[in-house]
Amino acid sequence: MTLSCFLPPELLARVVRHADPTAADSALxxxxxxxxxxxxxxxxxxxxxxxLPRSDVLQRSIHTAAGTETQPGTLVRAEGxxxxxxxxxxxxxxxxxxxxxxxxxxxxxxxxxxxxxxLIATVHYGQDYDNAFWDGAQMVFGDGDAxxxxxxxxxxxxxxxxxxxxxxxxxxxxVYSGQSGALNESVSDxxxxxxxxxxxxxxxxxxxxxxxxxxxxxxxxxxxxRSMKAPGTAYDDPVLGKDPQPAAMDDYVExxxxxxxxxxxxxxxxxxxxxxxxxxxxxxxxxxxxxxxxTIRDAQLRPTTRFSAFARATVRSARVYGTHQxxxxxxxxxxxxx
Numbered sequence: 001m002t003l004s005c006f007l008p009p010e011l012l013a014r015v016v017r018h019a020d021p022t023a024a025d026s027a028l029x030x031x032x033x034x035x036x037x038x039x040x041x042x043x044x045x046x047x048x049x050x051x052l053p054r055s056d057v058l059q060r061s062i063h064t065a066a067g068t069e070t071q072p073g074t075l076v077r078a079e080g081x082x083x084x085x086x087x088x089x090x091x092x093x094x095x096x097x098x099x100x101x102x103x104x105x106x107x108x109x110x111x112x113x114x115x116x117x118x119l120i121a122t123v124h125y126g127q128d129y130d131n132a133f134w135d136g137a138q139m140v141f142g143d144g145d146a147x148x149x150x151x152x153x154x155x156x157x158x159x160x161x162x163x164x165x166x167x168x169x170x171x172x173x174x175v176y177s178g179q180s181g182a183l184n185e186s187v188s189d190x191x192x193x194x195x196x197x198x199x200x201x202x203x204x205x206x207x208x209x210x211x212x213x214x215x216x217x218x219x220x221x222x223x224x225x226r227s228m229k230a231p232g233t234a235y236d237d238p239v240l241g242k243d244p245q246p247a248a249m250d251d252y253v254e255x256x257x258x259x260x261x262x263x264x265x266x267x268x269x270x271x272x273x274x275x276x277x278x279x280x281x282x283x284x285x286x287x288x289x290x291x292x293x294x295t296i297r298d299a300q301l302r303p304t305t306r307f308s309a310f311a312r313a314t315v316r317s318a319r320v321y322g323t324h325q326x327x328x329x330x331x332x333x334x335x336x337x338x
Contacts, residue, residue, distance in 0.1 A: 003038045004165040004176065004184070005133045006158055006212070007149075007225070008263035011240060012130060015148060018239045026128040026145035033069070033126060037135070054116035060096045061118065062089050065125045065140075072122045072138060088123040088153045092141060095159030096121060098199040102160070102191075103167070106198065106285045107293050112166040119163070123153060134162040136169065147217065148239065154214045160195030161211065164188040171296045172303060179306040181262035186269040190292055193228060194285045204277040204284040210234065228274045231267030247271050249307070249335030268334050269307060275330035276314075280323050291318045291327060311338035 007030075015027035053059075063073035064086075076089050083090045096119040103109040111117040120138035129142025132152035139162055141152045152158055165188050168174055174184040189211050197207045211234075212225030222235020222243070231245035245267030246252055252268065255261045273288055280287035294317040295301065301313055311331040315338045318324040331338040 003034065003133055003135060004162065004188070005034050005131045006152065006162060007131050008258050009034065010244075010258050010263075014241055015130075015239060018241075019148065023145050023147040023239075026130055026147075029127070030130040030142070033129065034131060034133075037133075054118065056110050056116050058097060058100045058111075059116075059118040060093055060100075061120050062093050062096075063120070063122045064089065065122050067124055067127055069126050070122075071125075071135070071140060072120055073124075086123075088141060088143065088151050091151075091153035091156075092121040092123050092139070092159065095153060095156045095195075096139070096163070098156050099160045099163045099191075099195050102195050102198045102285060106194075106289065109167075112163055113170045117166075123151075132158055132162055134165040136166070139163065144215075148220055150215055150217055152215065155196075155212050156199055157189075157192035157196040157211050157213075158215065159192075161188040161192030164191035167191070168296060172298075172301050172305075174305065175303045176259055176262060178260035178262075179265070180304050181259050182265035183269055183305060183307065183310050185262045185266035186273070187292065187296060189226065189228060189266060189270050190273050190289070194289045197283070198285050203282060204287070205281070207284065209274050226267065226270070228267075228270040231271055245270075247334065268336065269310070272311070272330045272334045272336065275333055276323075276327045279326040279330060287321075287323065288327070291321065291323065294320070307336045308338070311336045314338070 012027045012031050016024050060079045061075055062077040064076050065073040077084055077093050122140045125140050125142050128145045130145055130149050132141045143151045168184055168187050174180045176184055192211060209229035210224035210227055216222050221237040224234045227234040231247040232243050234243040236242045245264055247267055253261045253264045277284040277288035291314055295313045298313050315324045315328050318327040328338045
């Protein structure tokens with residue numbers, strides 16, 4: 001399987017070119033480590049978690065790598081244990097719980113794989129590591145460089161996003177390249193946003209639809225890494241550049257970088273989801289979220305599914321709830337024929 005990291009490599013590469021030496025060094029080491037791990041994962045996929053038994057109740061274990069690249073590391077908080085006072089540990093614990101709770105309460109799902117998979121996380125990974133990832137078996141979080149990026153546990157939607165890669169992997173295995181890869185990233189943004197909204201009890205109209213809010217330090221001119229409501233507007237910064245996400249098919253980016261622009265072009269289906277969710281109204285996890293959840297479980301979906309086929313599948317799923325016109329209109333607004 002391909003390693004799915006939260007920060008796209010092109011953004012880290014820009015930090016290497018334009019940031020101060022300390023931040024640039026952190027970004028470069030992150031890029032090299034991510035590339036190395038991708039090679040290892042392609043050769044030897046990680047085994048499923050065995051540290052805890054499968055269970056129909058929430059089972060979390062948070063470990064620390066203590067600045068090393070060890071997984072899972074030393075156990076520092078088990079299920080039911082009190083808060084430790086370490087923000088990264090406690091944020092990871094709460095974020096895993098918020099994701100599990102959304103999946104159980106909204107969709108009746110038993111953990112990421114619907115078979116009671118224990119949720120394991122490692123924090124304090126590496127030295128100033130600028131990323132977070134799902135490795136196929138567990139979550140891993142870096143502390144960031146403290147210059148541009150804060151610790152990667154700070155935003156609950158980042159945690160939900162990465163865990164959702166595990167759910168997509170389990171349900172449909174969308175190939176991490178081109179349009180299917182952009183859909184893979186978009187589905188993670190969708191469920192990351194829903195985890196945040198569910199935890200805050202926010203309706204679709206009340207939500208900010210930002211992904212990674214709070215991840216930037218105060219030196220960065222931006223509000224989040226991505227905006228589902230308005231792709232391309234999340235940041236505009238001298239070091240990071242301008243948010244490059246397109247919001248419609250007219251601006252689709254053809255590129256060989258980042259597995260064919262998976263982090264870029266995910267802005268198109270992201271905006272379609274936002275438009276569908278706000279048109280349907282109410283709580284997004286109950287309306288458009290239910291449609292998208294049913295869609296990734298659709299037996300007709302294929303690993304190489306492109307935008308148009310995915311759009312048709314969402315309309316098909318929405319017919320059950322009488323919301324198919326709102327979903328079709330949302331896709332039409334971003335230039336995808338459903």
